[in-house]
Amino acid sequence: MKSPSKLLFMFLMISSTCMVASSSNWLMTWMGLEINMLGYIPLMFLKESSSESEAAVKYLVPQSLGSTIFIASAITSTYLSNLQILTVIAMCLKLGVAPFHFWFPPVMASLQLMPAFILLTWQKIAPILAISSLNSLLIKSIMPIAMISALWGGIGGLNQTDIRSLLTYSSIGHTGWMLASINSNYIILIAYLMTYILINASIYAFLSKEHIKSHKQLFSSKEPLKYFILSITILSLGGLPPLMGFIMKLLVLMFTSAQIIILFGLIAGALVSLYYYLSLTFSTLLSFNKMHLTKTQMTSKQAALFFLSQILPLTLILFFF
Known part of the structure; x- marks a missing residue:
């Protein structure tokens, strides 16, 4: 990731997202989405x-199909307005x-x-x-798709033991909530995106130095406070009150x-997601009173990302409301 070519592709990925955000016509939006896809693929290696x-x-084929449907819908919707629904399907x-x-x-x-973290977060913005x-x-x-996505994100994660698979189905569920937030205040959408990215960044900061795949390995560390904070971060991702994930929902x-x-579908999906996150972190939360907190060390990056994920979106909301 430190090579010049990787930095170039990272710049392409970020600038293309800014192009989509500032575009005023469908052609520029399509170009930004294409550059975003081509900038991310080399980062996967x-x-x-x-x-x-x-x-x-597997990433290139559906992304190219979506781009083809999108540009075809943009062209044909000039003559047939009913085909604009293809734009929704493409996105x-x-x-x-x-x-x-x-x-x-x-x-x-x-x-x-690292590429999985980028796919979970930044690639959703455009x-x-x-x-x-x-x-x-x-x-x-889009609202029925948002409900189906929230429900499937909760149900699909029930029988998963791999951490990456859990985050995948959680991402599907949260994307449903993001789609629902589009139908509300624009600031809510931006704040929800920021909260989701910061919480995932906090989880990535904890997992980046660990070779962990199953949930049984996740909390079997000799540094209990660090993994207690990780438990709180995961529960915030699941939407446990009064954490930041719950406030955004x-x-x-x-x-x-x-x-x-x-709304009932969104709430049901969130409750199922919260169920398997609680089952994942239950043993760690119950054993917190036995932890030797003075022997635990946390890096500044982990602590900063955790507090940012819980505080920064709330300050943004208070500023605008």
């Missing part, structure tokens, strides 16, 4: 393994939300931790911003104009 090559192909395919998530878990399973620029009728048509429910059945 850290160890030059065959699994990473397989993940790159949902790029996001990997249910029921268009068939490519997302296999790609995540084959990636190293398609979500493209969806937020649609008209209100198309945004309302509550704001989406308060300000969105979705139908009541959509």
Whole structure:
């Protein structure tokens, strides 16, 4: 990741997202999405393994299909307005939300931790911003997809033991909440995106130096306070009150104009996700009173990311409201 070529592709990925955010027509949006895809694919190769090559192909094919559907919809919707729904399908395919998530878990399973973290966080920004620029009728048509995604993100994570798979299905569920937040205040969408990225960054900071794959290895460390903080971060991702993840979900429910059945689906998906996160961290939380806190050390990056993920989005909300 420190080579000049990697820095160039990272710059392309970031600048293309800014292009999508500032574009005023569909052609510039399509170009930004294409550059974003082409800038991310080289970043998937850290160890030059065959699994990473397989993940790159599995990522390239649905992304190219989504781009093709998107530009075809932009051209034909000038004459047939009913075909604008294809724009929604194209963006949902790029996001990997249910029921268009068939490519997302296999790609995540084959990636190293850093490319997987980028795919979970930064790669969601450009398609979500493209969806937020649609008209209100198309945004309302996304609400059933948001409900299905939230439900599937909760149900799909129930039988998972791999940490990367848990984060994958959690991402599918959170993307459903992001789609629901598009139908509310724009600040809520930005704050939700910021909260989700910071919480995932905090989890990545804890896992980056550990060779952990299953949930049984996750909390078997000799540094109990560090993994207690990791438990709190994971529960915040699941939406346990009164943590930041719960506050963001509550704001989406308060300000969105979705139908009541959509809201019930979102809440049900969040409750199922919270169930398996509680089962994941239950033993660590119960043993906190036995921990020797004076023998535990945390790096400044881990502590800073944890407090930023819980405090910074709240200050943003208080500033605008």
